[in-house]
Amino acid sequence: MTARTTIDSESGSRGTDDANPGALPGAFTLSPSRAADFMTCPLLYRFRTIDRLPEPPSPEATRGTIVHAVLERLFELPAEQRTPEHAATMIRPEWDRLLEAEPAVGELFSDDADGSAMATWLRSAEDLVLRYFTLENPQVLEPAERELYVETTLDSGLRLRGYVDRLDRAAATGELRVVDYKTGRAPREGFEQRAMFQMRFYALVLWRLYGQVPRLLQLIYLGSSEILRYEPDEADLRATERKLAALWQAIRRATDNRDWRPSPSRLCDWCNHQALCPAYGGTPPPLPEATADTAADEAPSPRTSPVDA
Numbered sequence: 001m002t003a004r005t006t007i008d009s010e011s012g013s014r015g016t017d018d019a020n021p022g023a024l025p026g027a028f029t030l031s032p033s034r035a036a037d038f039m040t041c042p043l044l045y046r047f048r049t050i051d052r053l054p055e056p057p058s059p060e061a062t063r064g065t066i067v068h069a070v071l072e073r074l075f076e077l078p079a080e081q082r083t084p085e086h087a088a089t090m091i092r093p094e095w096d097r098l099l100e101a102e103p104a105v106g107e108l109f110s111d112d113a114d115g116s117a118m119a120t121w122l123r124s125a126e127d128l129v130l131r132y133f134t135l136e137n138p139q140v141l142e143p144a145e146r147e148l149y150v151e152t153t154l155d156s157g158l159r160l161r162g163y164v165d166r167l168d169r170a171a172a173t174g175e176l177r178v179v180d181y182k183t184g185r186a187p188r189e190g191f192e193q194r195a196m197f198q199m200r201f202y203a204l205v206l207w208r209l210y211g212q213v214p215r216l217l218q219l220i221y222l223g224s225s226e227i228l229r230y231e232p233d234e235a236d237l238r239a240t241e242r243k244l245a246a247l248w249q250a251i252r253r254a255t256d257n258r259d260w261r262p263s264p265s266r267l268c269d270w271c272n273h274q275a276l277c278p279a280y281g282g283t284p285p286p287l288p289e290a291t292a293d294t295a296a297d298e299a300p301s302p303r304t305s306p307v308d309a
């Protein structure tokens with residue numbers, strides 16, 4: 001896929017995520033995706049982070065990867081070429097690129113003899129990309145960063161890391177806007193704050209890295225053509241830091257006690273591990289050796305769930 005820029009508070013360096021992103025022995029690491037897993041269901045967190053159970057590619061998550069890649073590469077073009085027509089032509093090459101990098105995604109269409117299912121799926125990706133142009137005009141934007149790997153370590157020793165889809169910096173004031181694309185629909189009224197948690201997580205990391213609270217957090221929901229915006233302040237981000245510290249304590253407790261409770265919800269419909277889940281009559285596999293170390297050394301993960309997409 002596309003190259004990713006890296007900024008971390010340990011080295012202050014920039015590179016690609018092909019390099020070791022500033023490993024810090026003994027630190028505990030949390031990403032927004034895995035934090036969301038634990039908040040959704042502790043057992044799901046265990047399956048993904050400790051057991052590291054493989055998950056088959058899903059059409060939604062894979063489409064999310066393609067759409068994100070197109071929106072990232074779009075800004076490599078001169079401004080006048082950032083048109084809906086040009087963006088639509090970028091979808092198929094991104095799919096070919098992904099297929100070459102991750103041949104397993106080809107399983108999605110292994111039964112699609114006449115290619116009609118893949119054509120429909122590619123058209124749905126195109127719909128999402130075209131909808132982006134109804135929400136923003138990329139010809140007047142020059143992002144400071146795209147697919148930015150960020151990482152910082154809090155005083156508690158908890159290391160936070162993740163990928164920011166886009167970071168804009170205002171030319172006149174230097175103010176930061178954090179942008180994340182979602183291919184799903186915007187959350188129902190009353191659930192916006194939960195959706196904004198990921199953005200506060202990034203805002204906290206960027207505050208620690210740059211010493212500057214981002215001015216605006218912006219979630220772009222291509223599935224429903226909506227934008228969710230939030231202006232954080234220092235008090236917000238301190239509260240986020242406390243919440244993450246408490247979350248990490250809960251994860252450590254679950255690890256120490258070998259106690260990962262299932263928490264059934266409507267998200268179970270997207271869970272690949274129902275057959276192993278006691279809530280559905282299953283039995284989890286034995287925990288791997290060195291569970292604590294495994295839990296503490298989570299690798300950055302690709303977009304694998306509706307939360308990420």
Ligand code: SF4
Nearest residue numbers: 041262263268271277
């Ligand atoms: S099926 Fe539901 S309760 Fe069970 S692990 Fe998955 S998300 Fe958790």
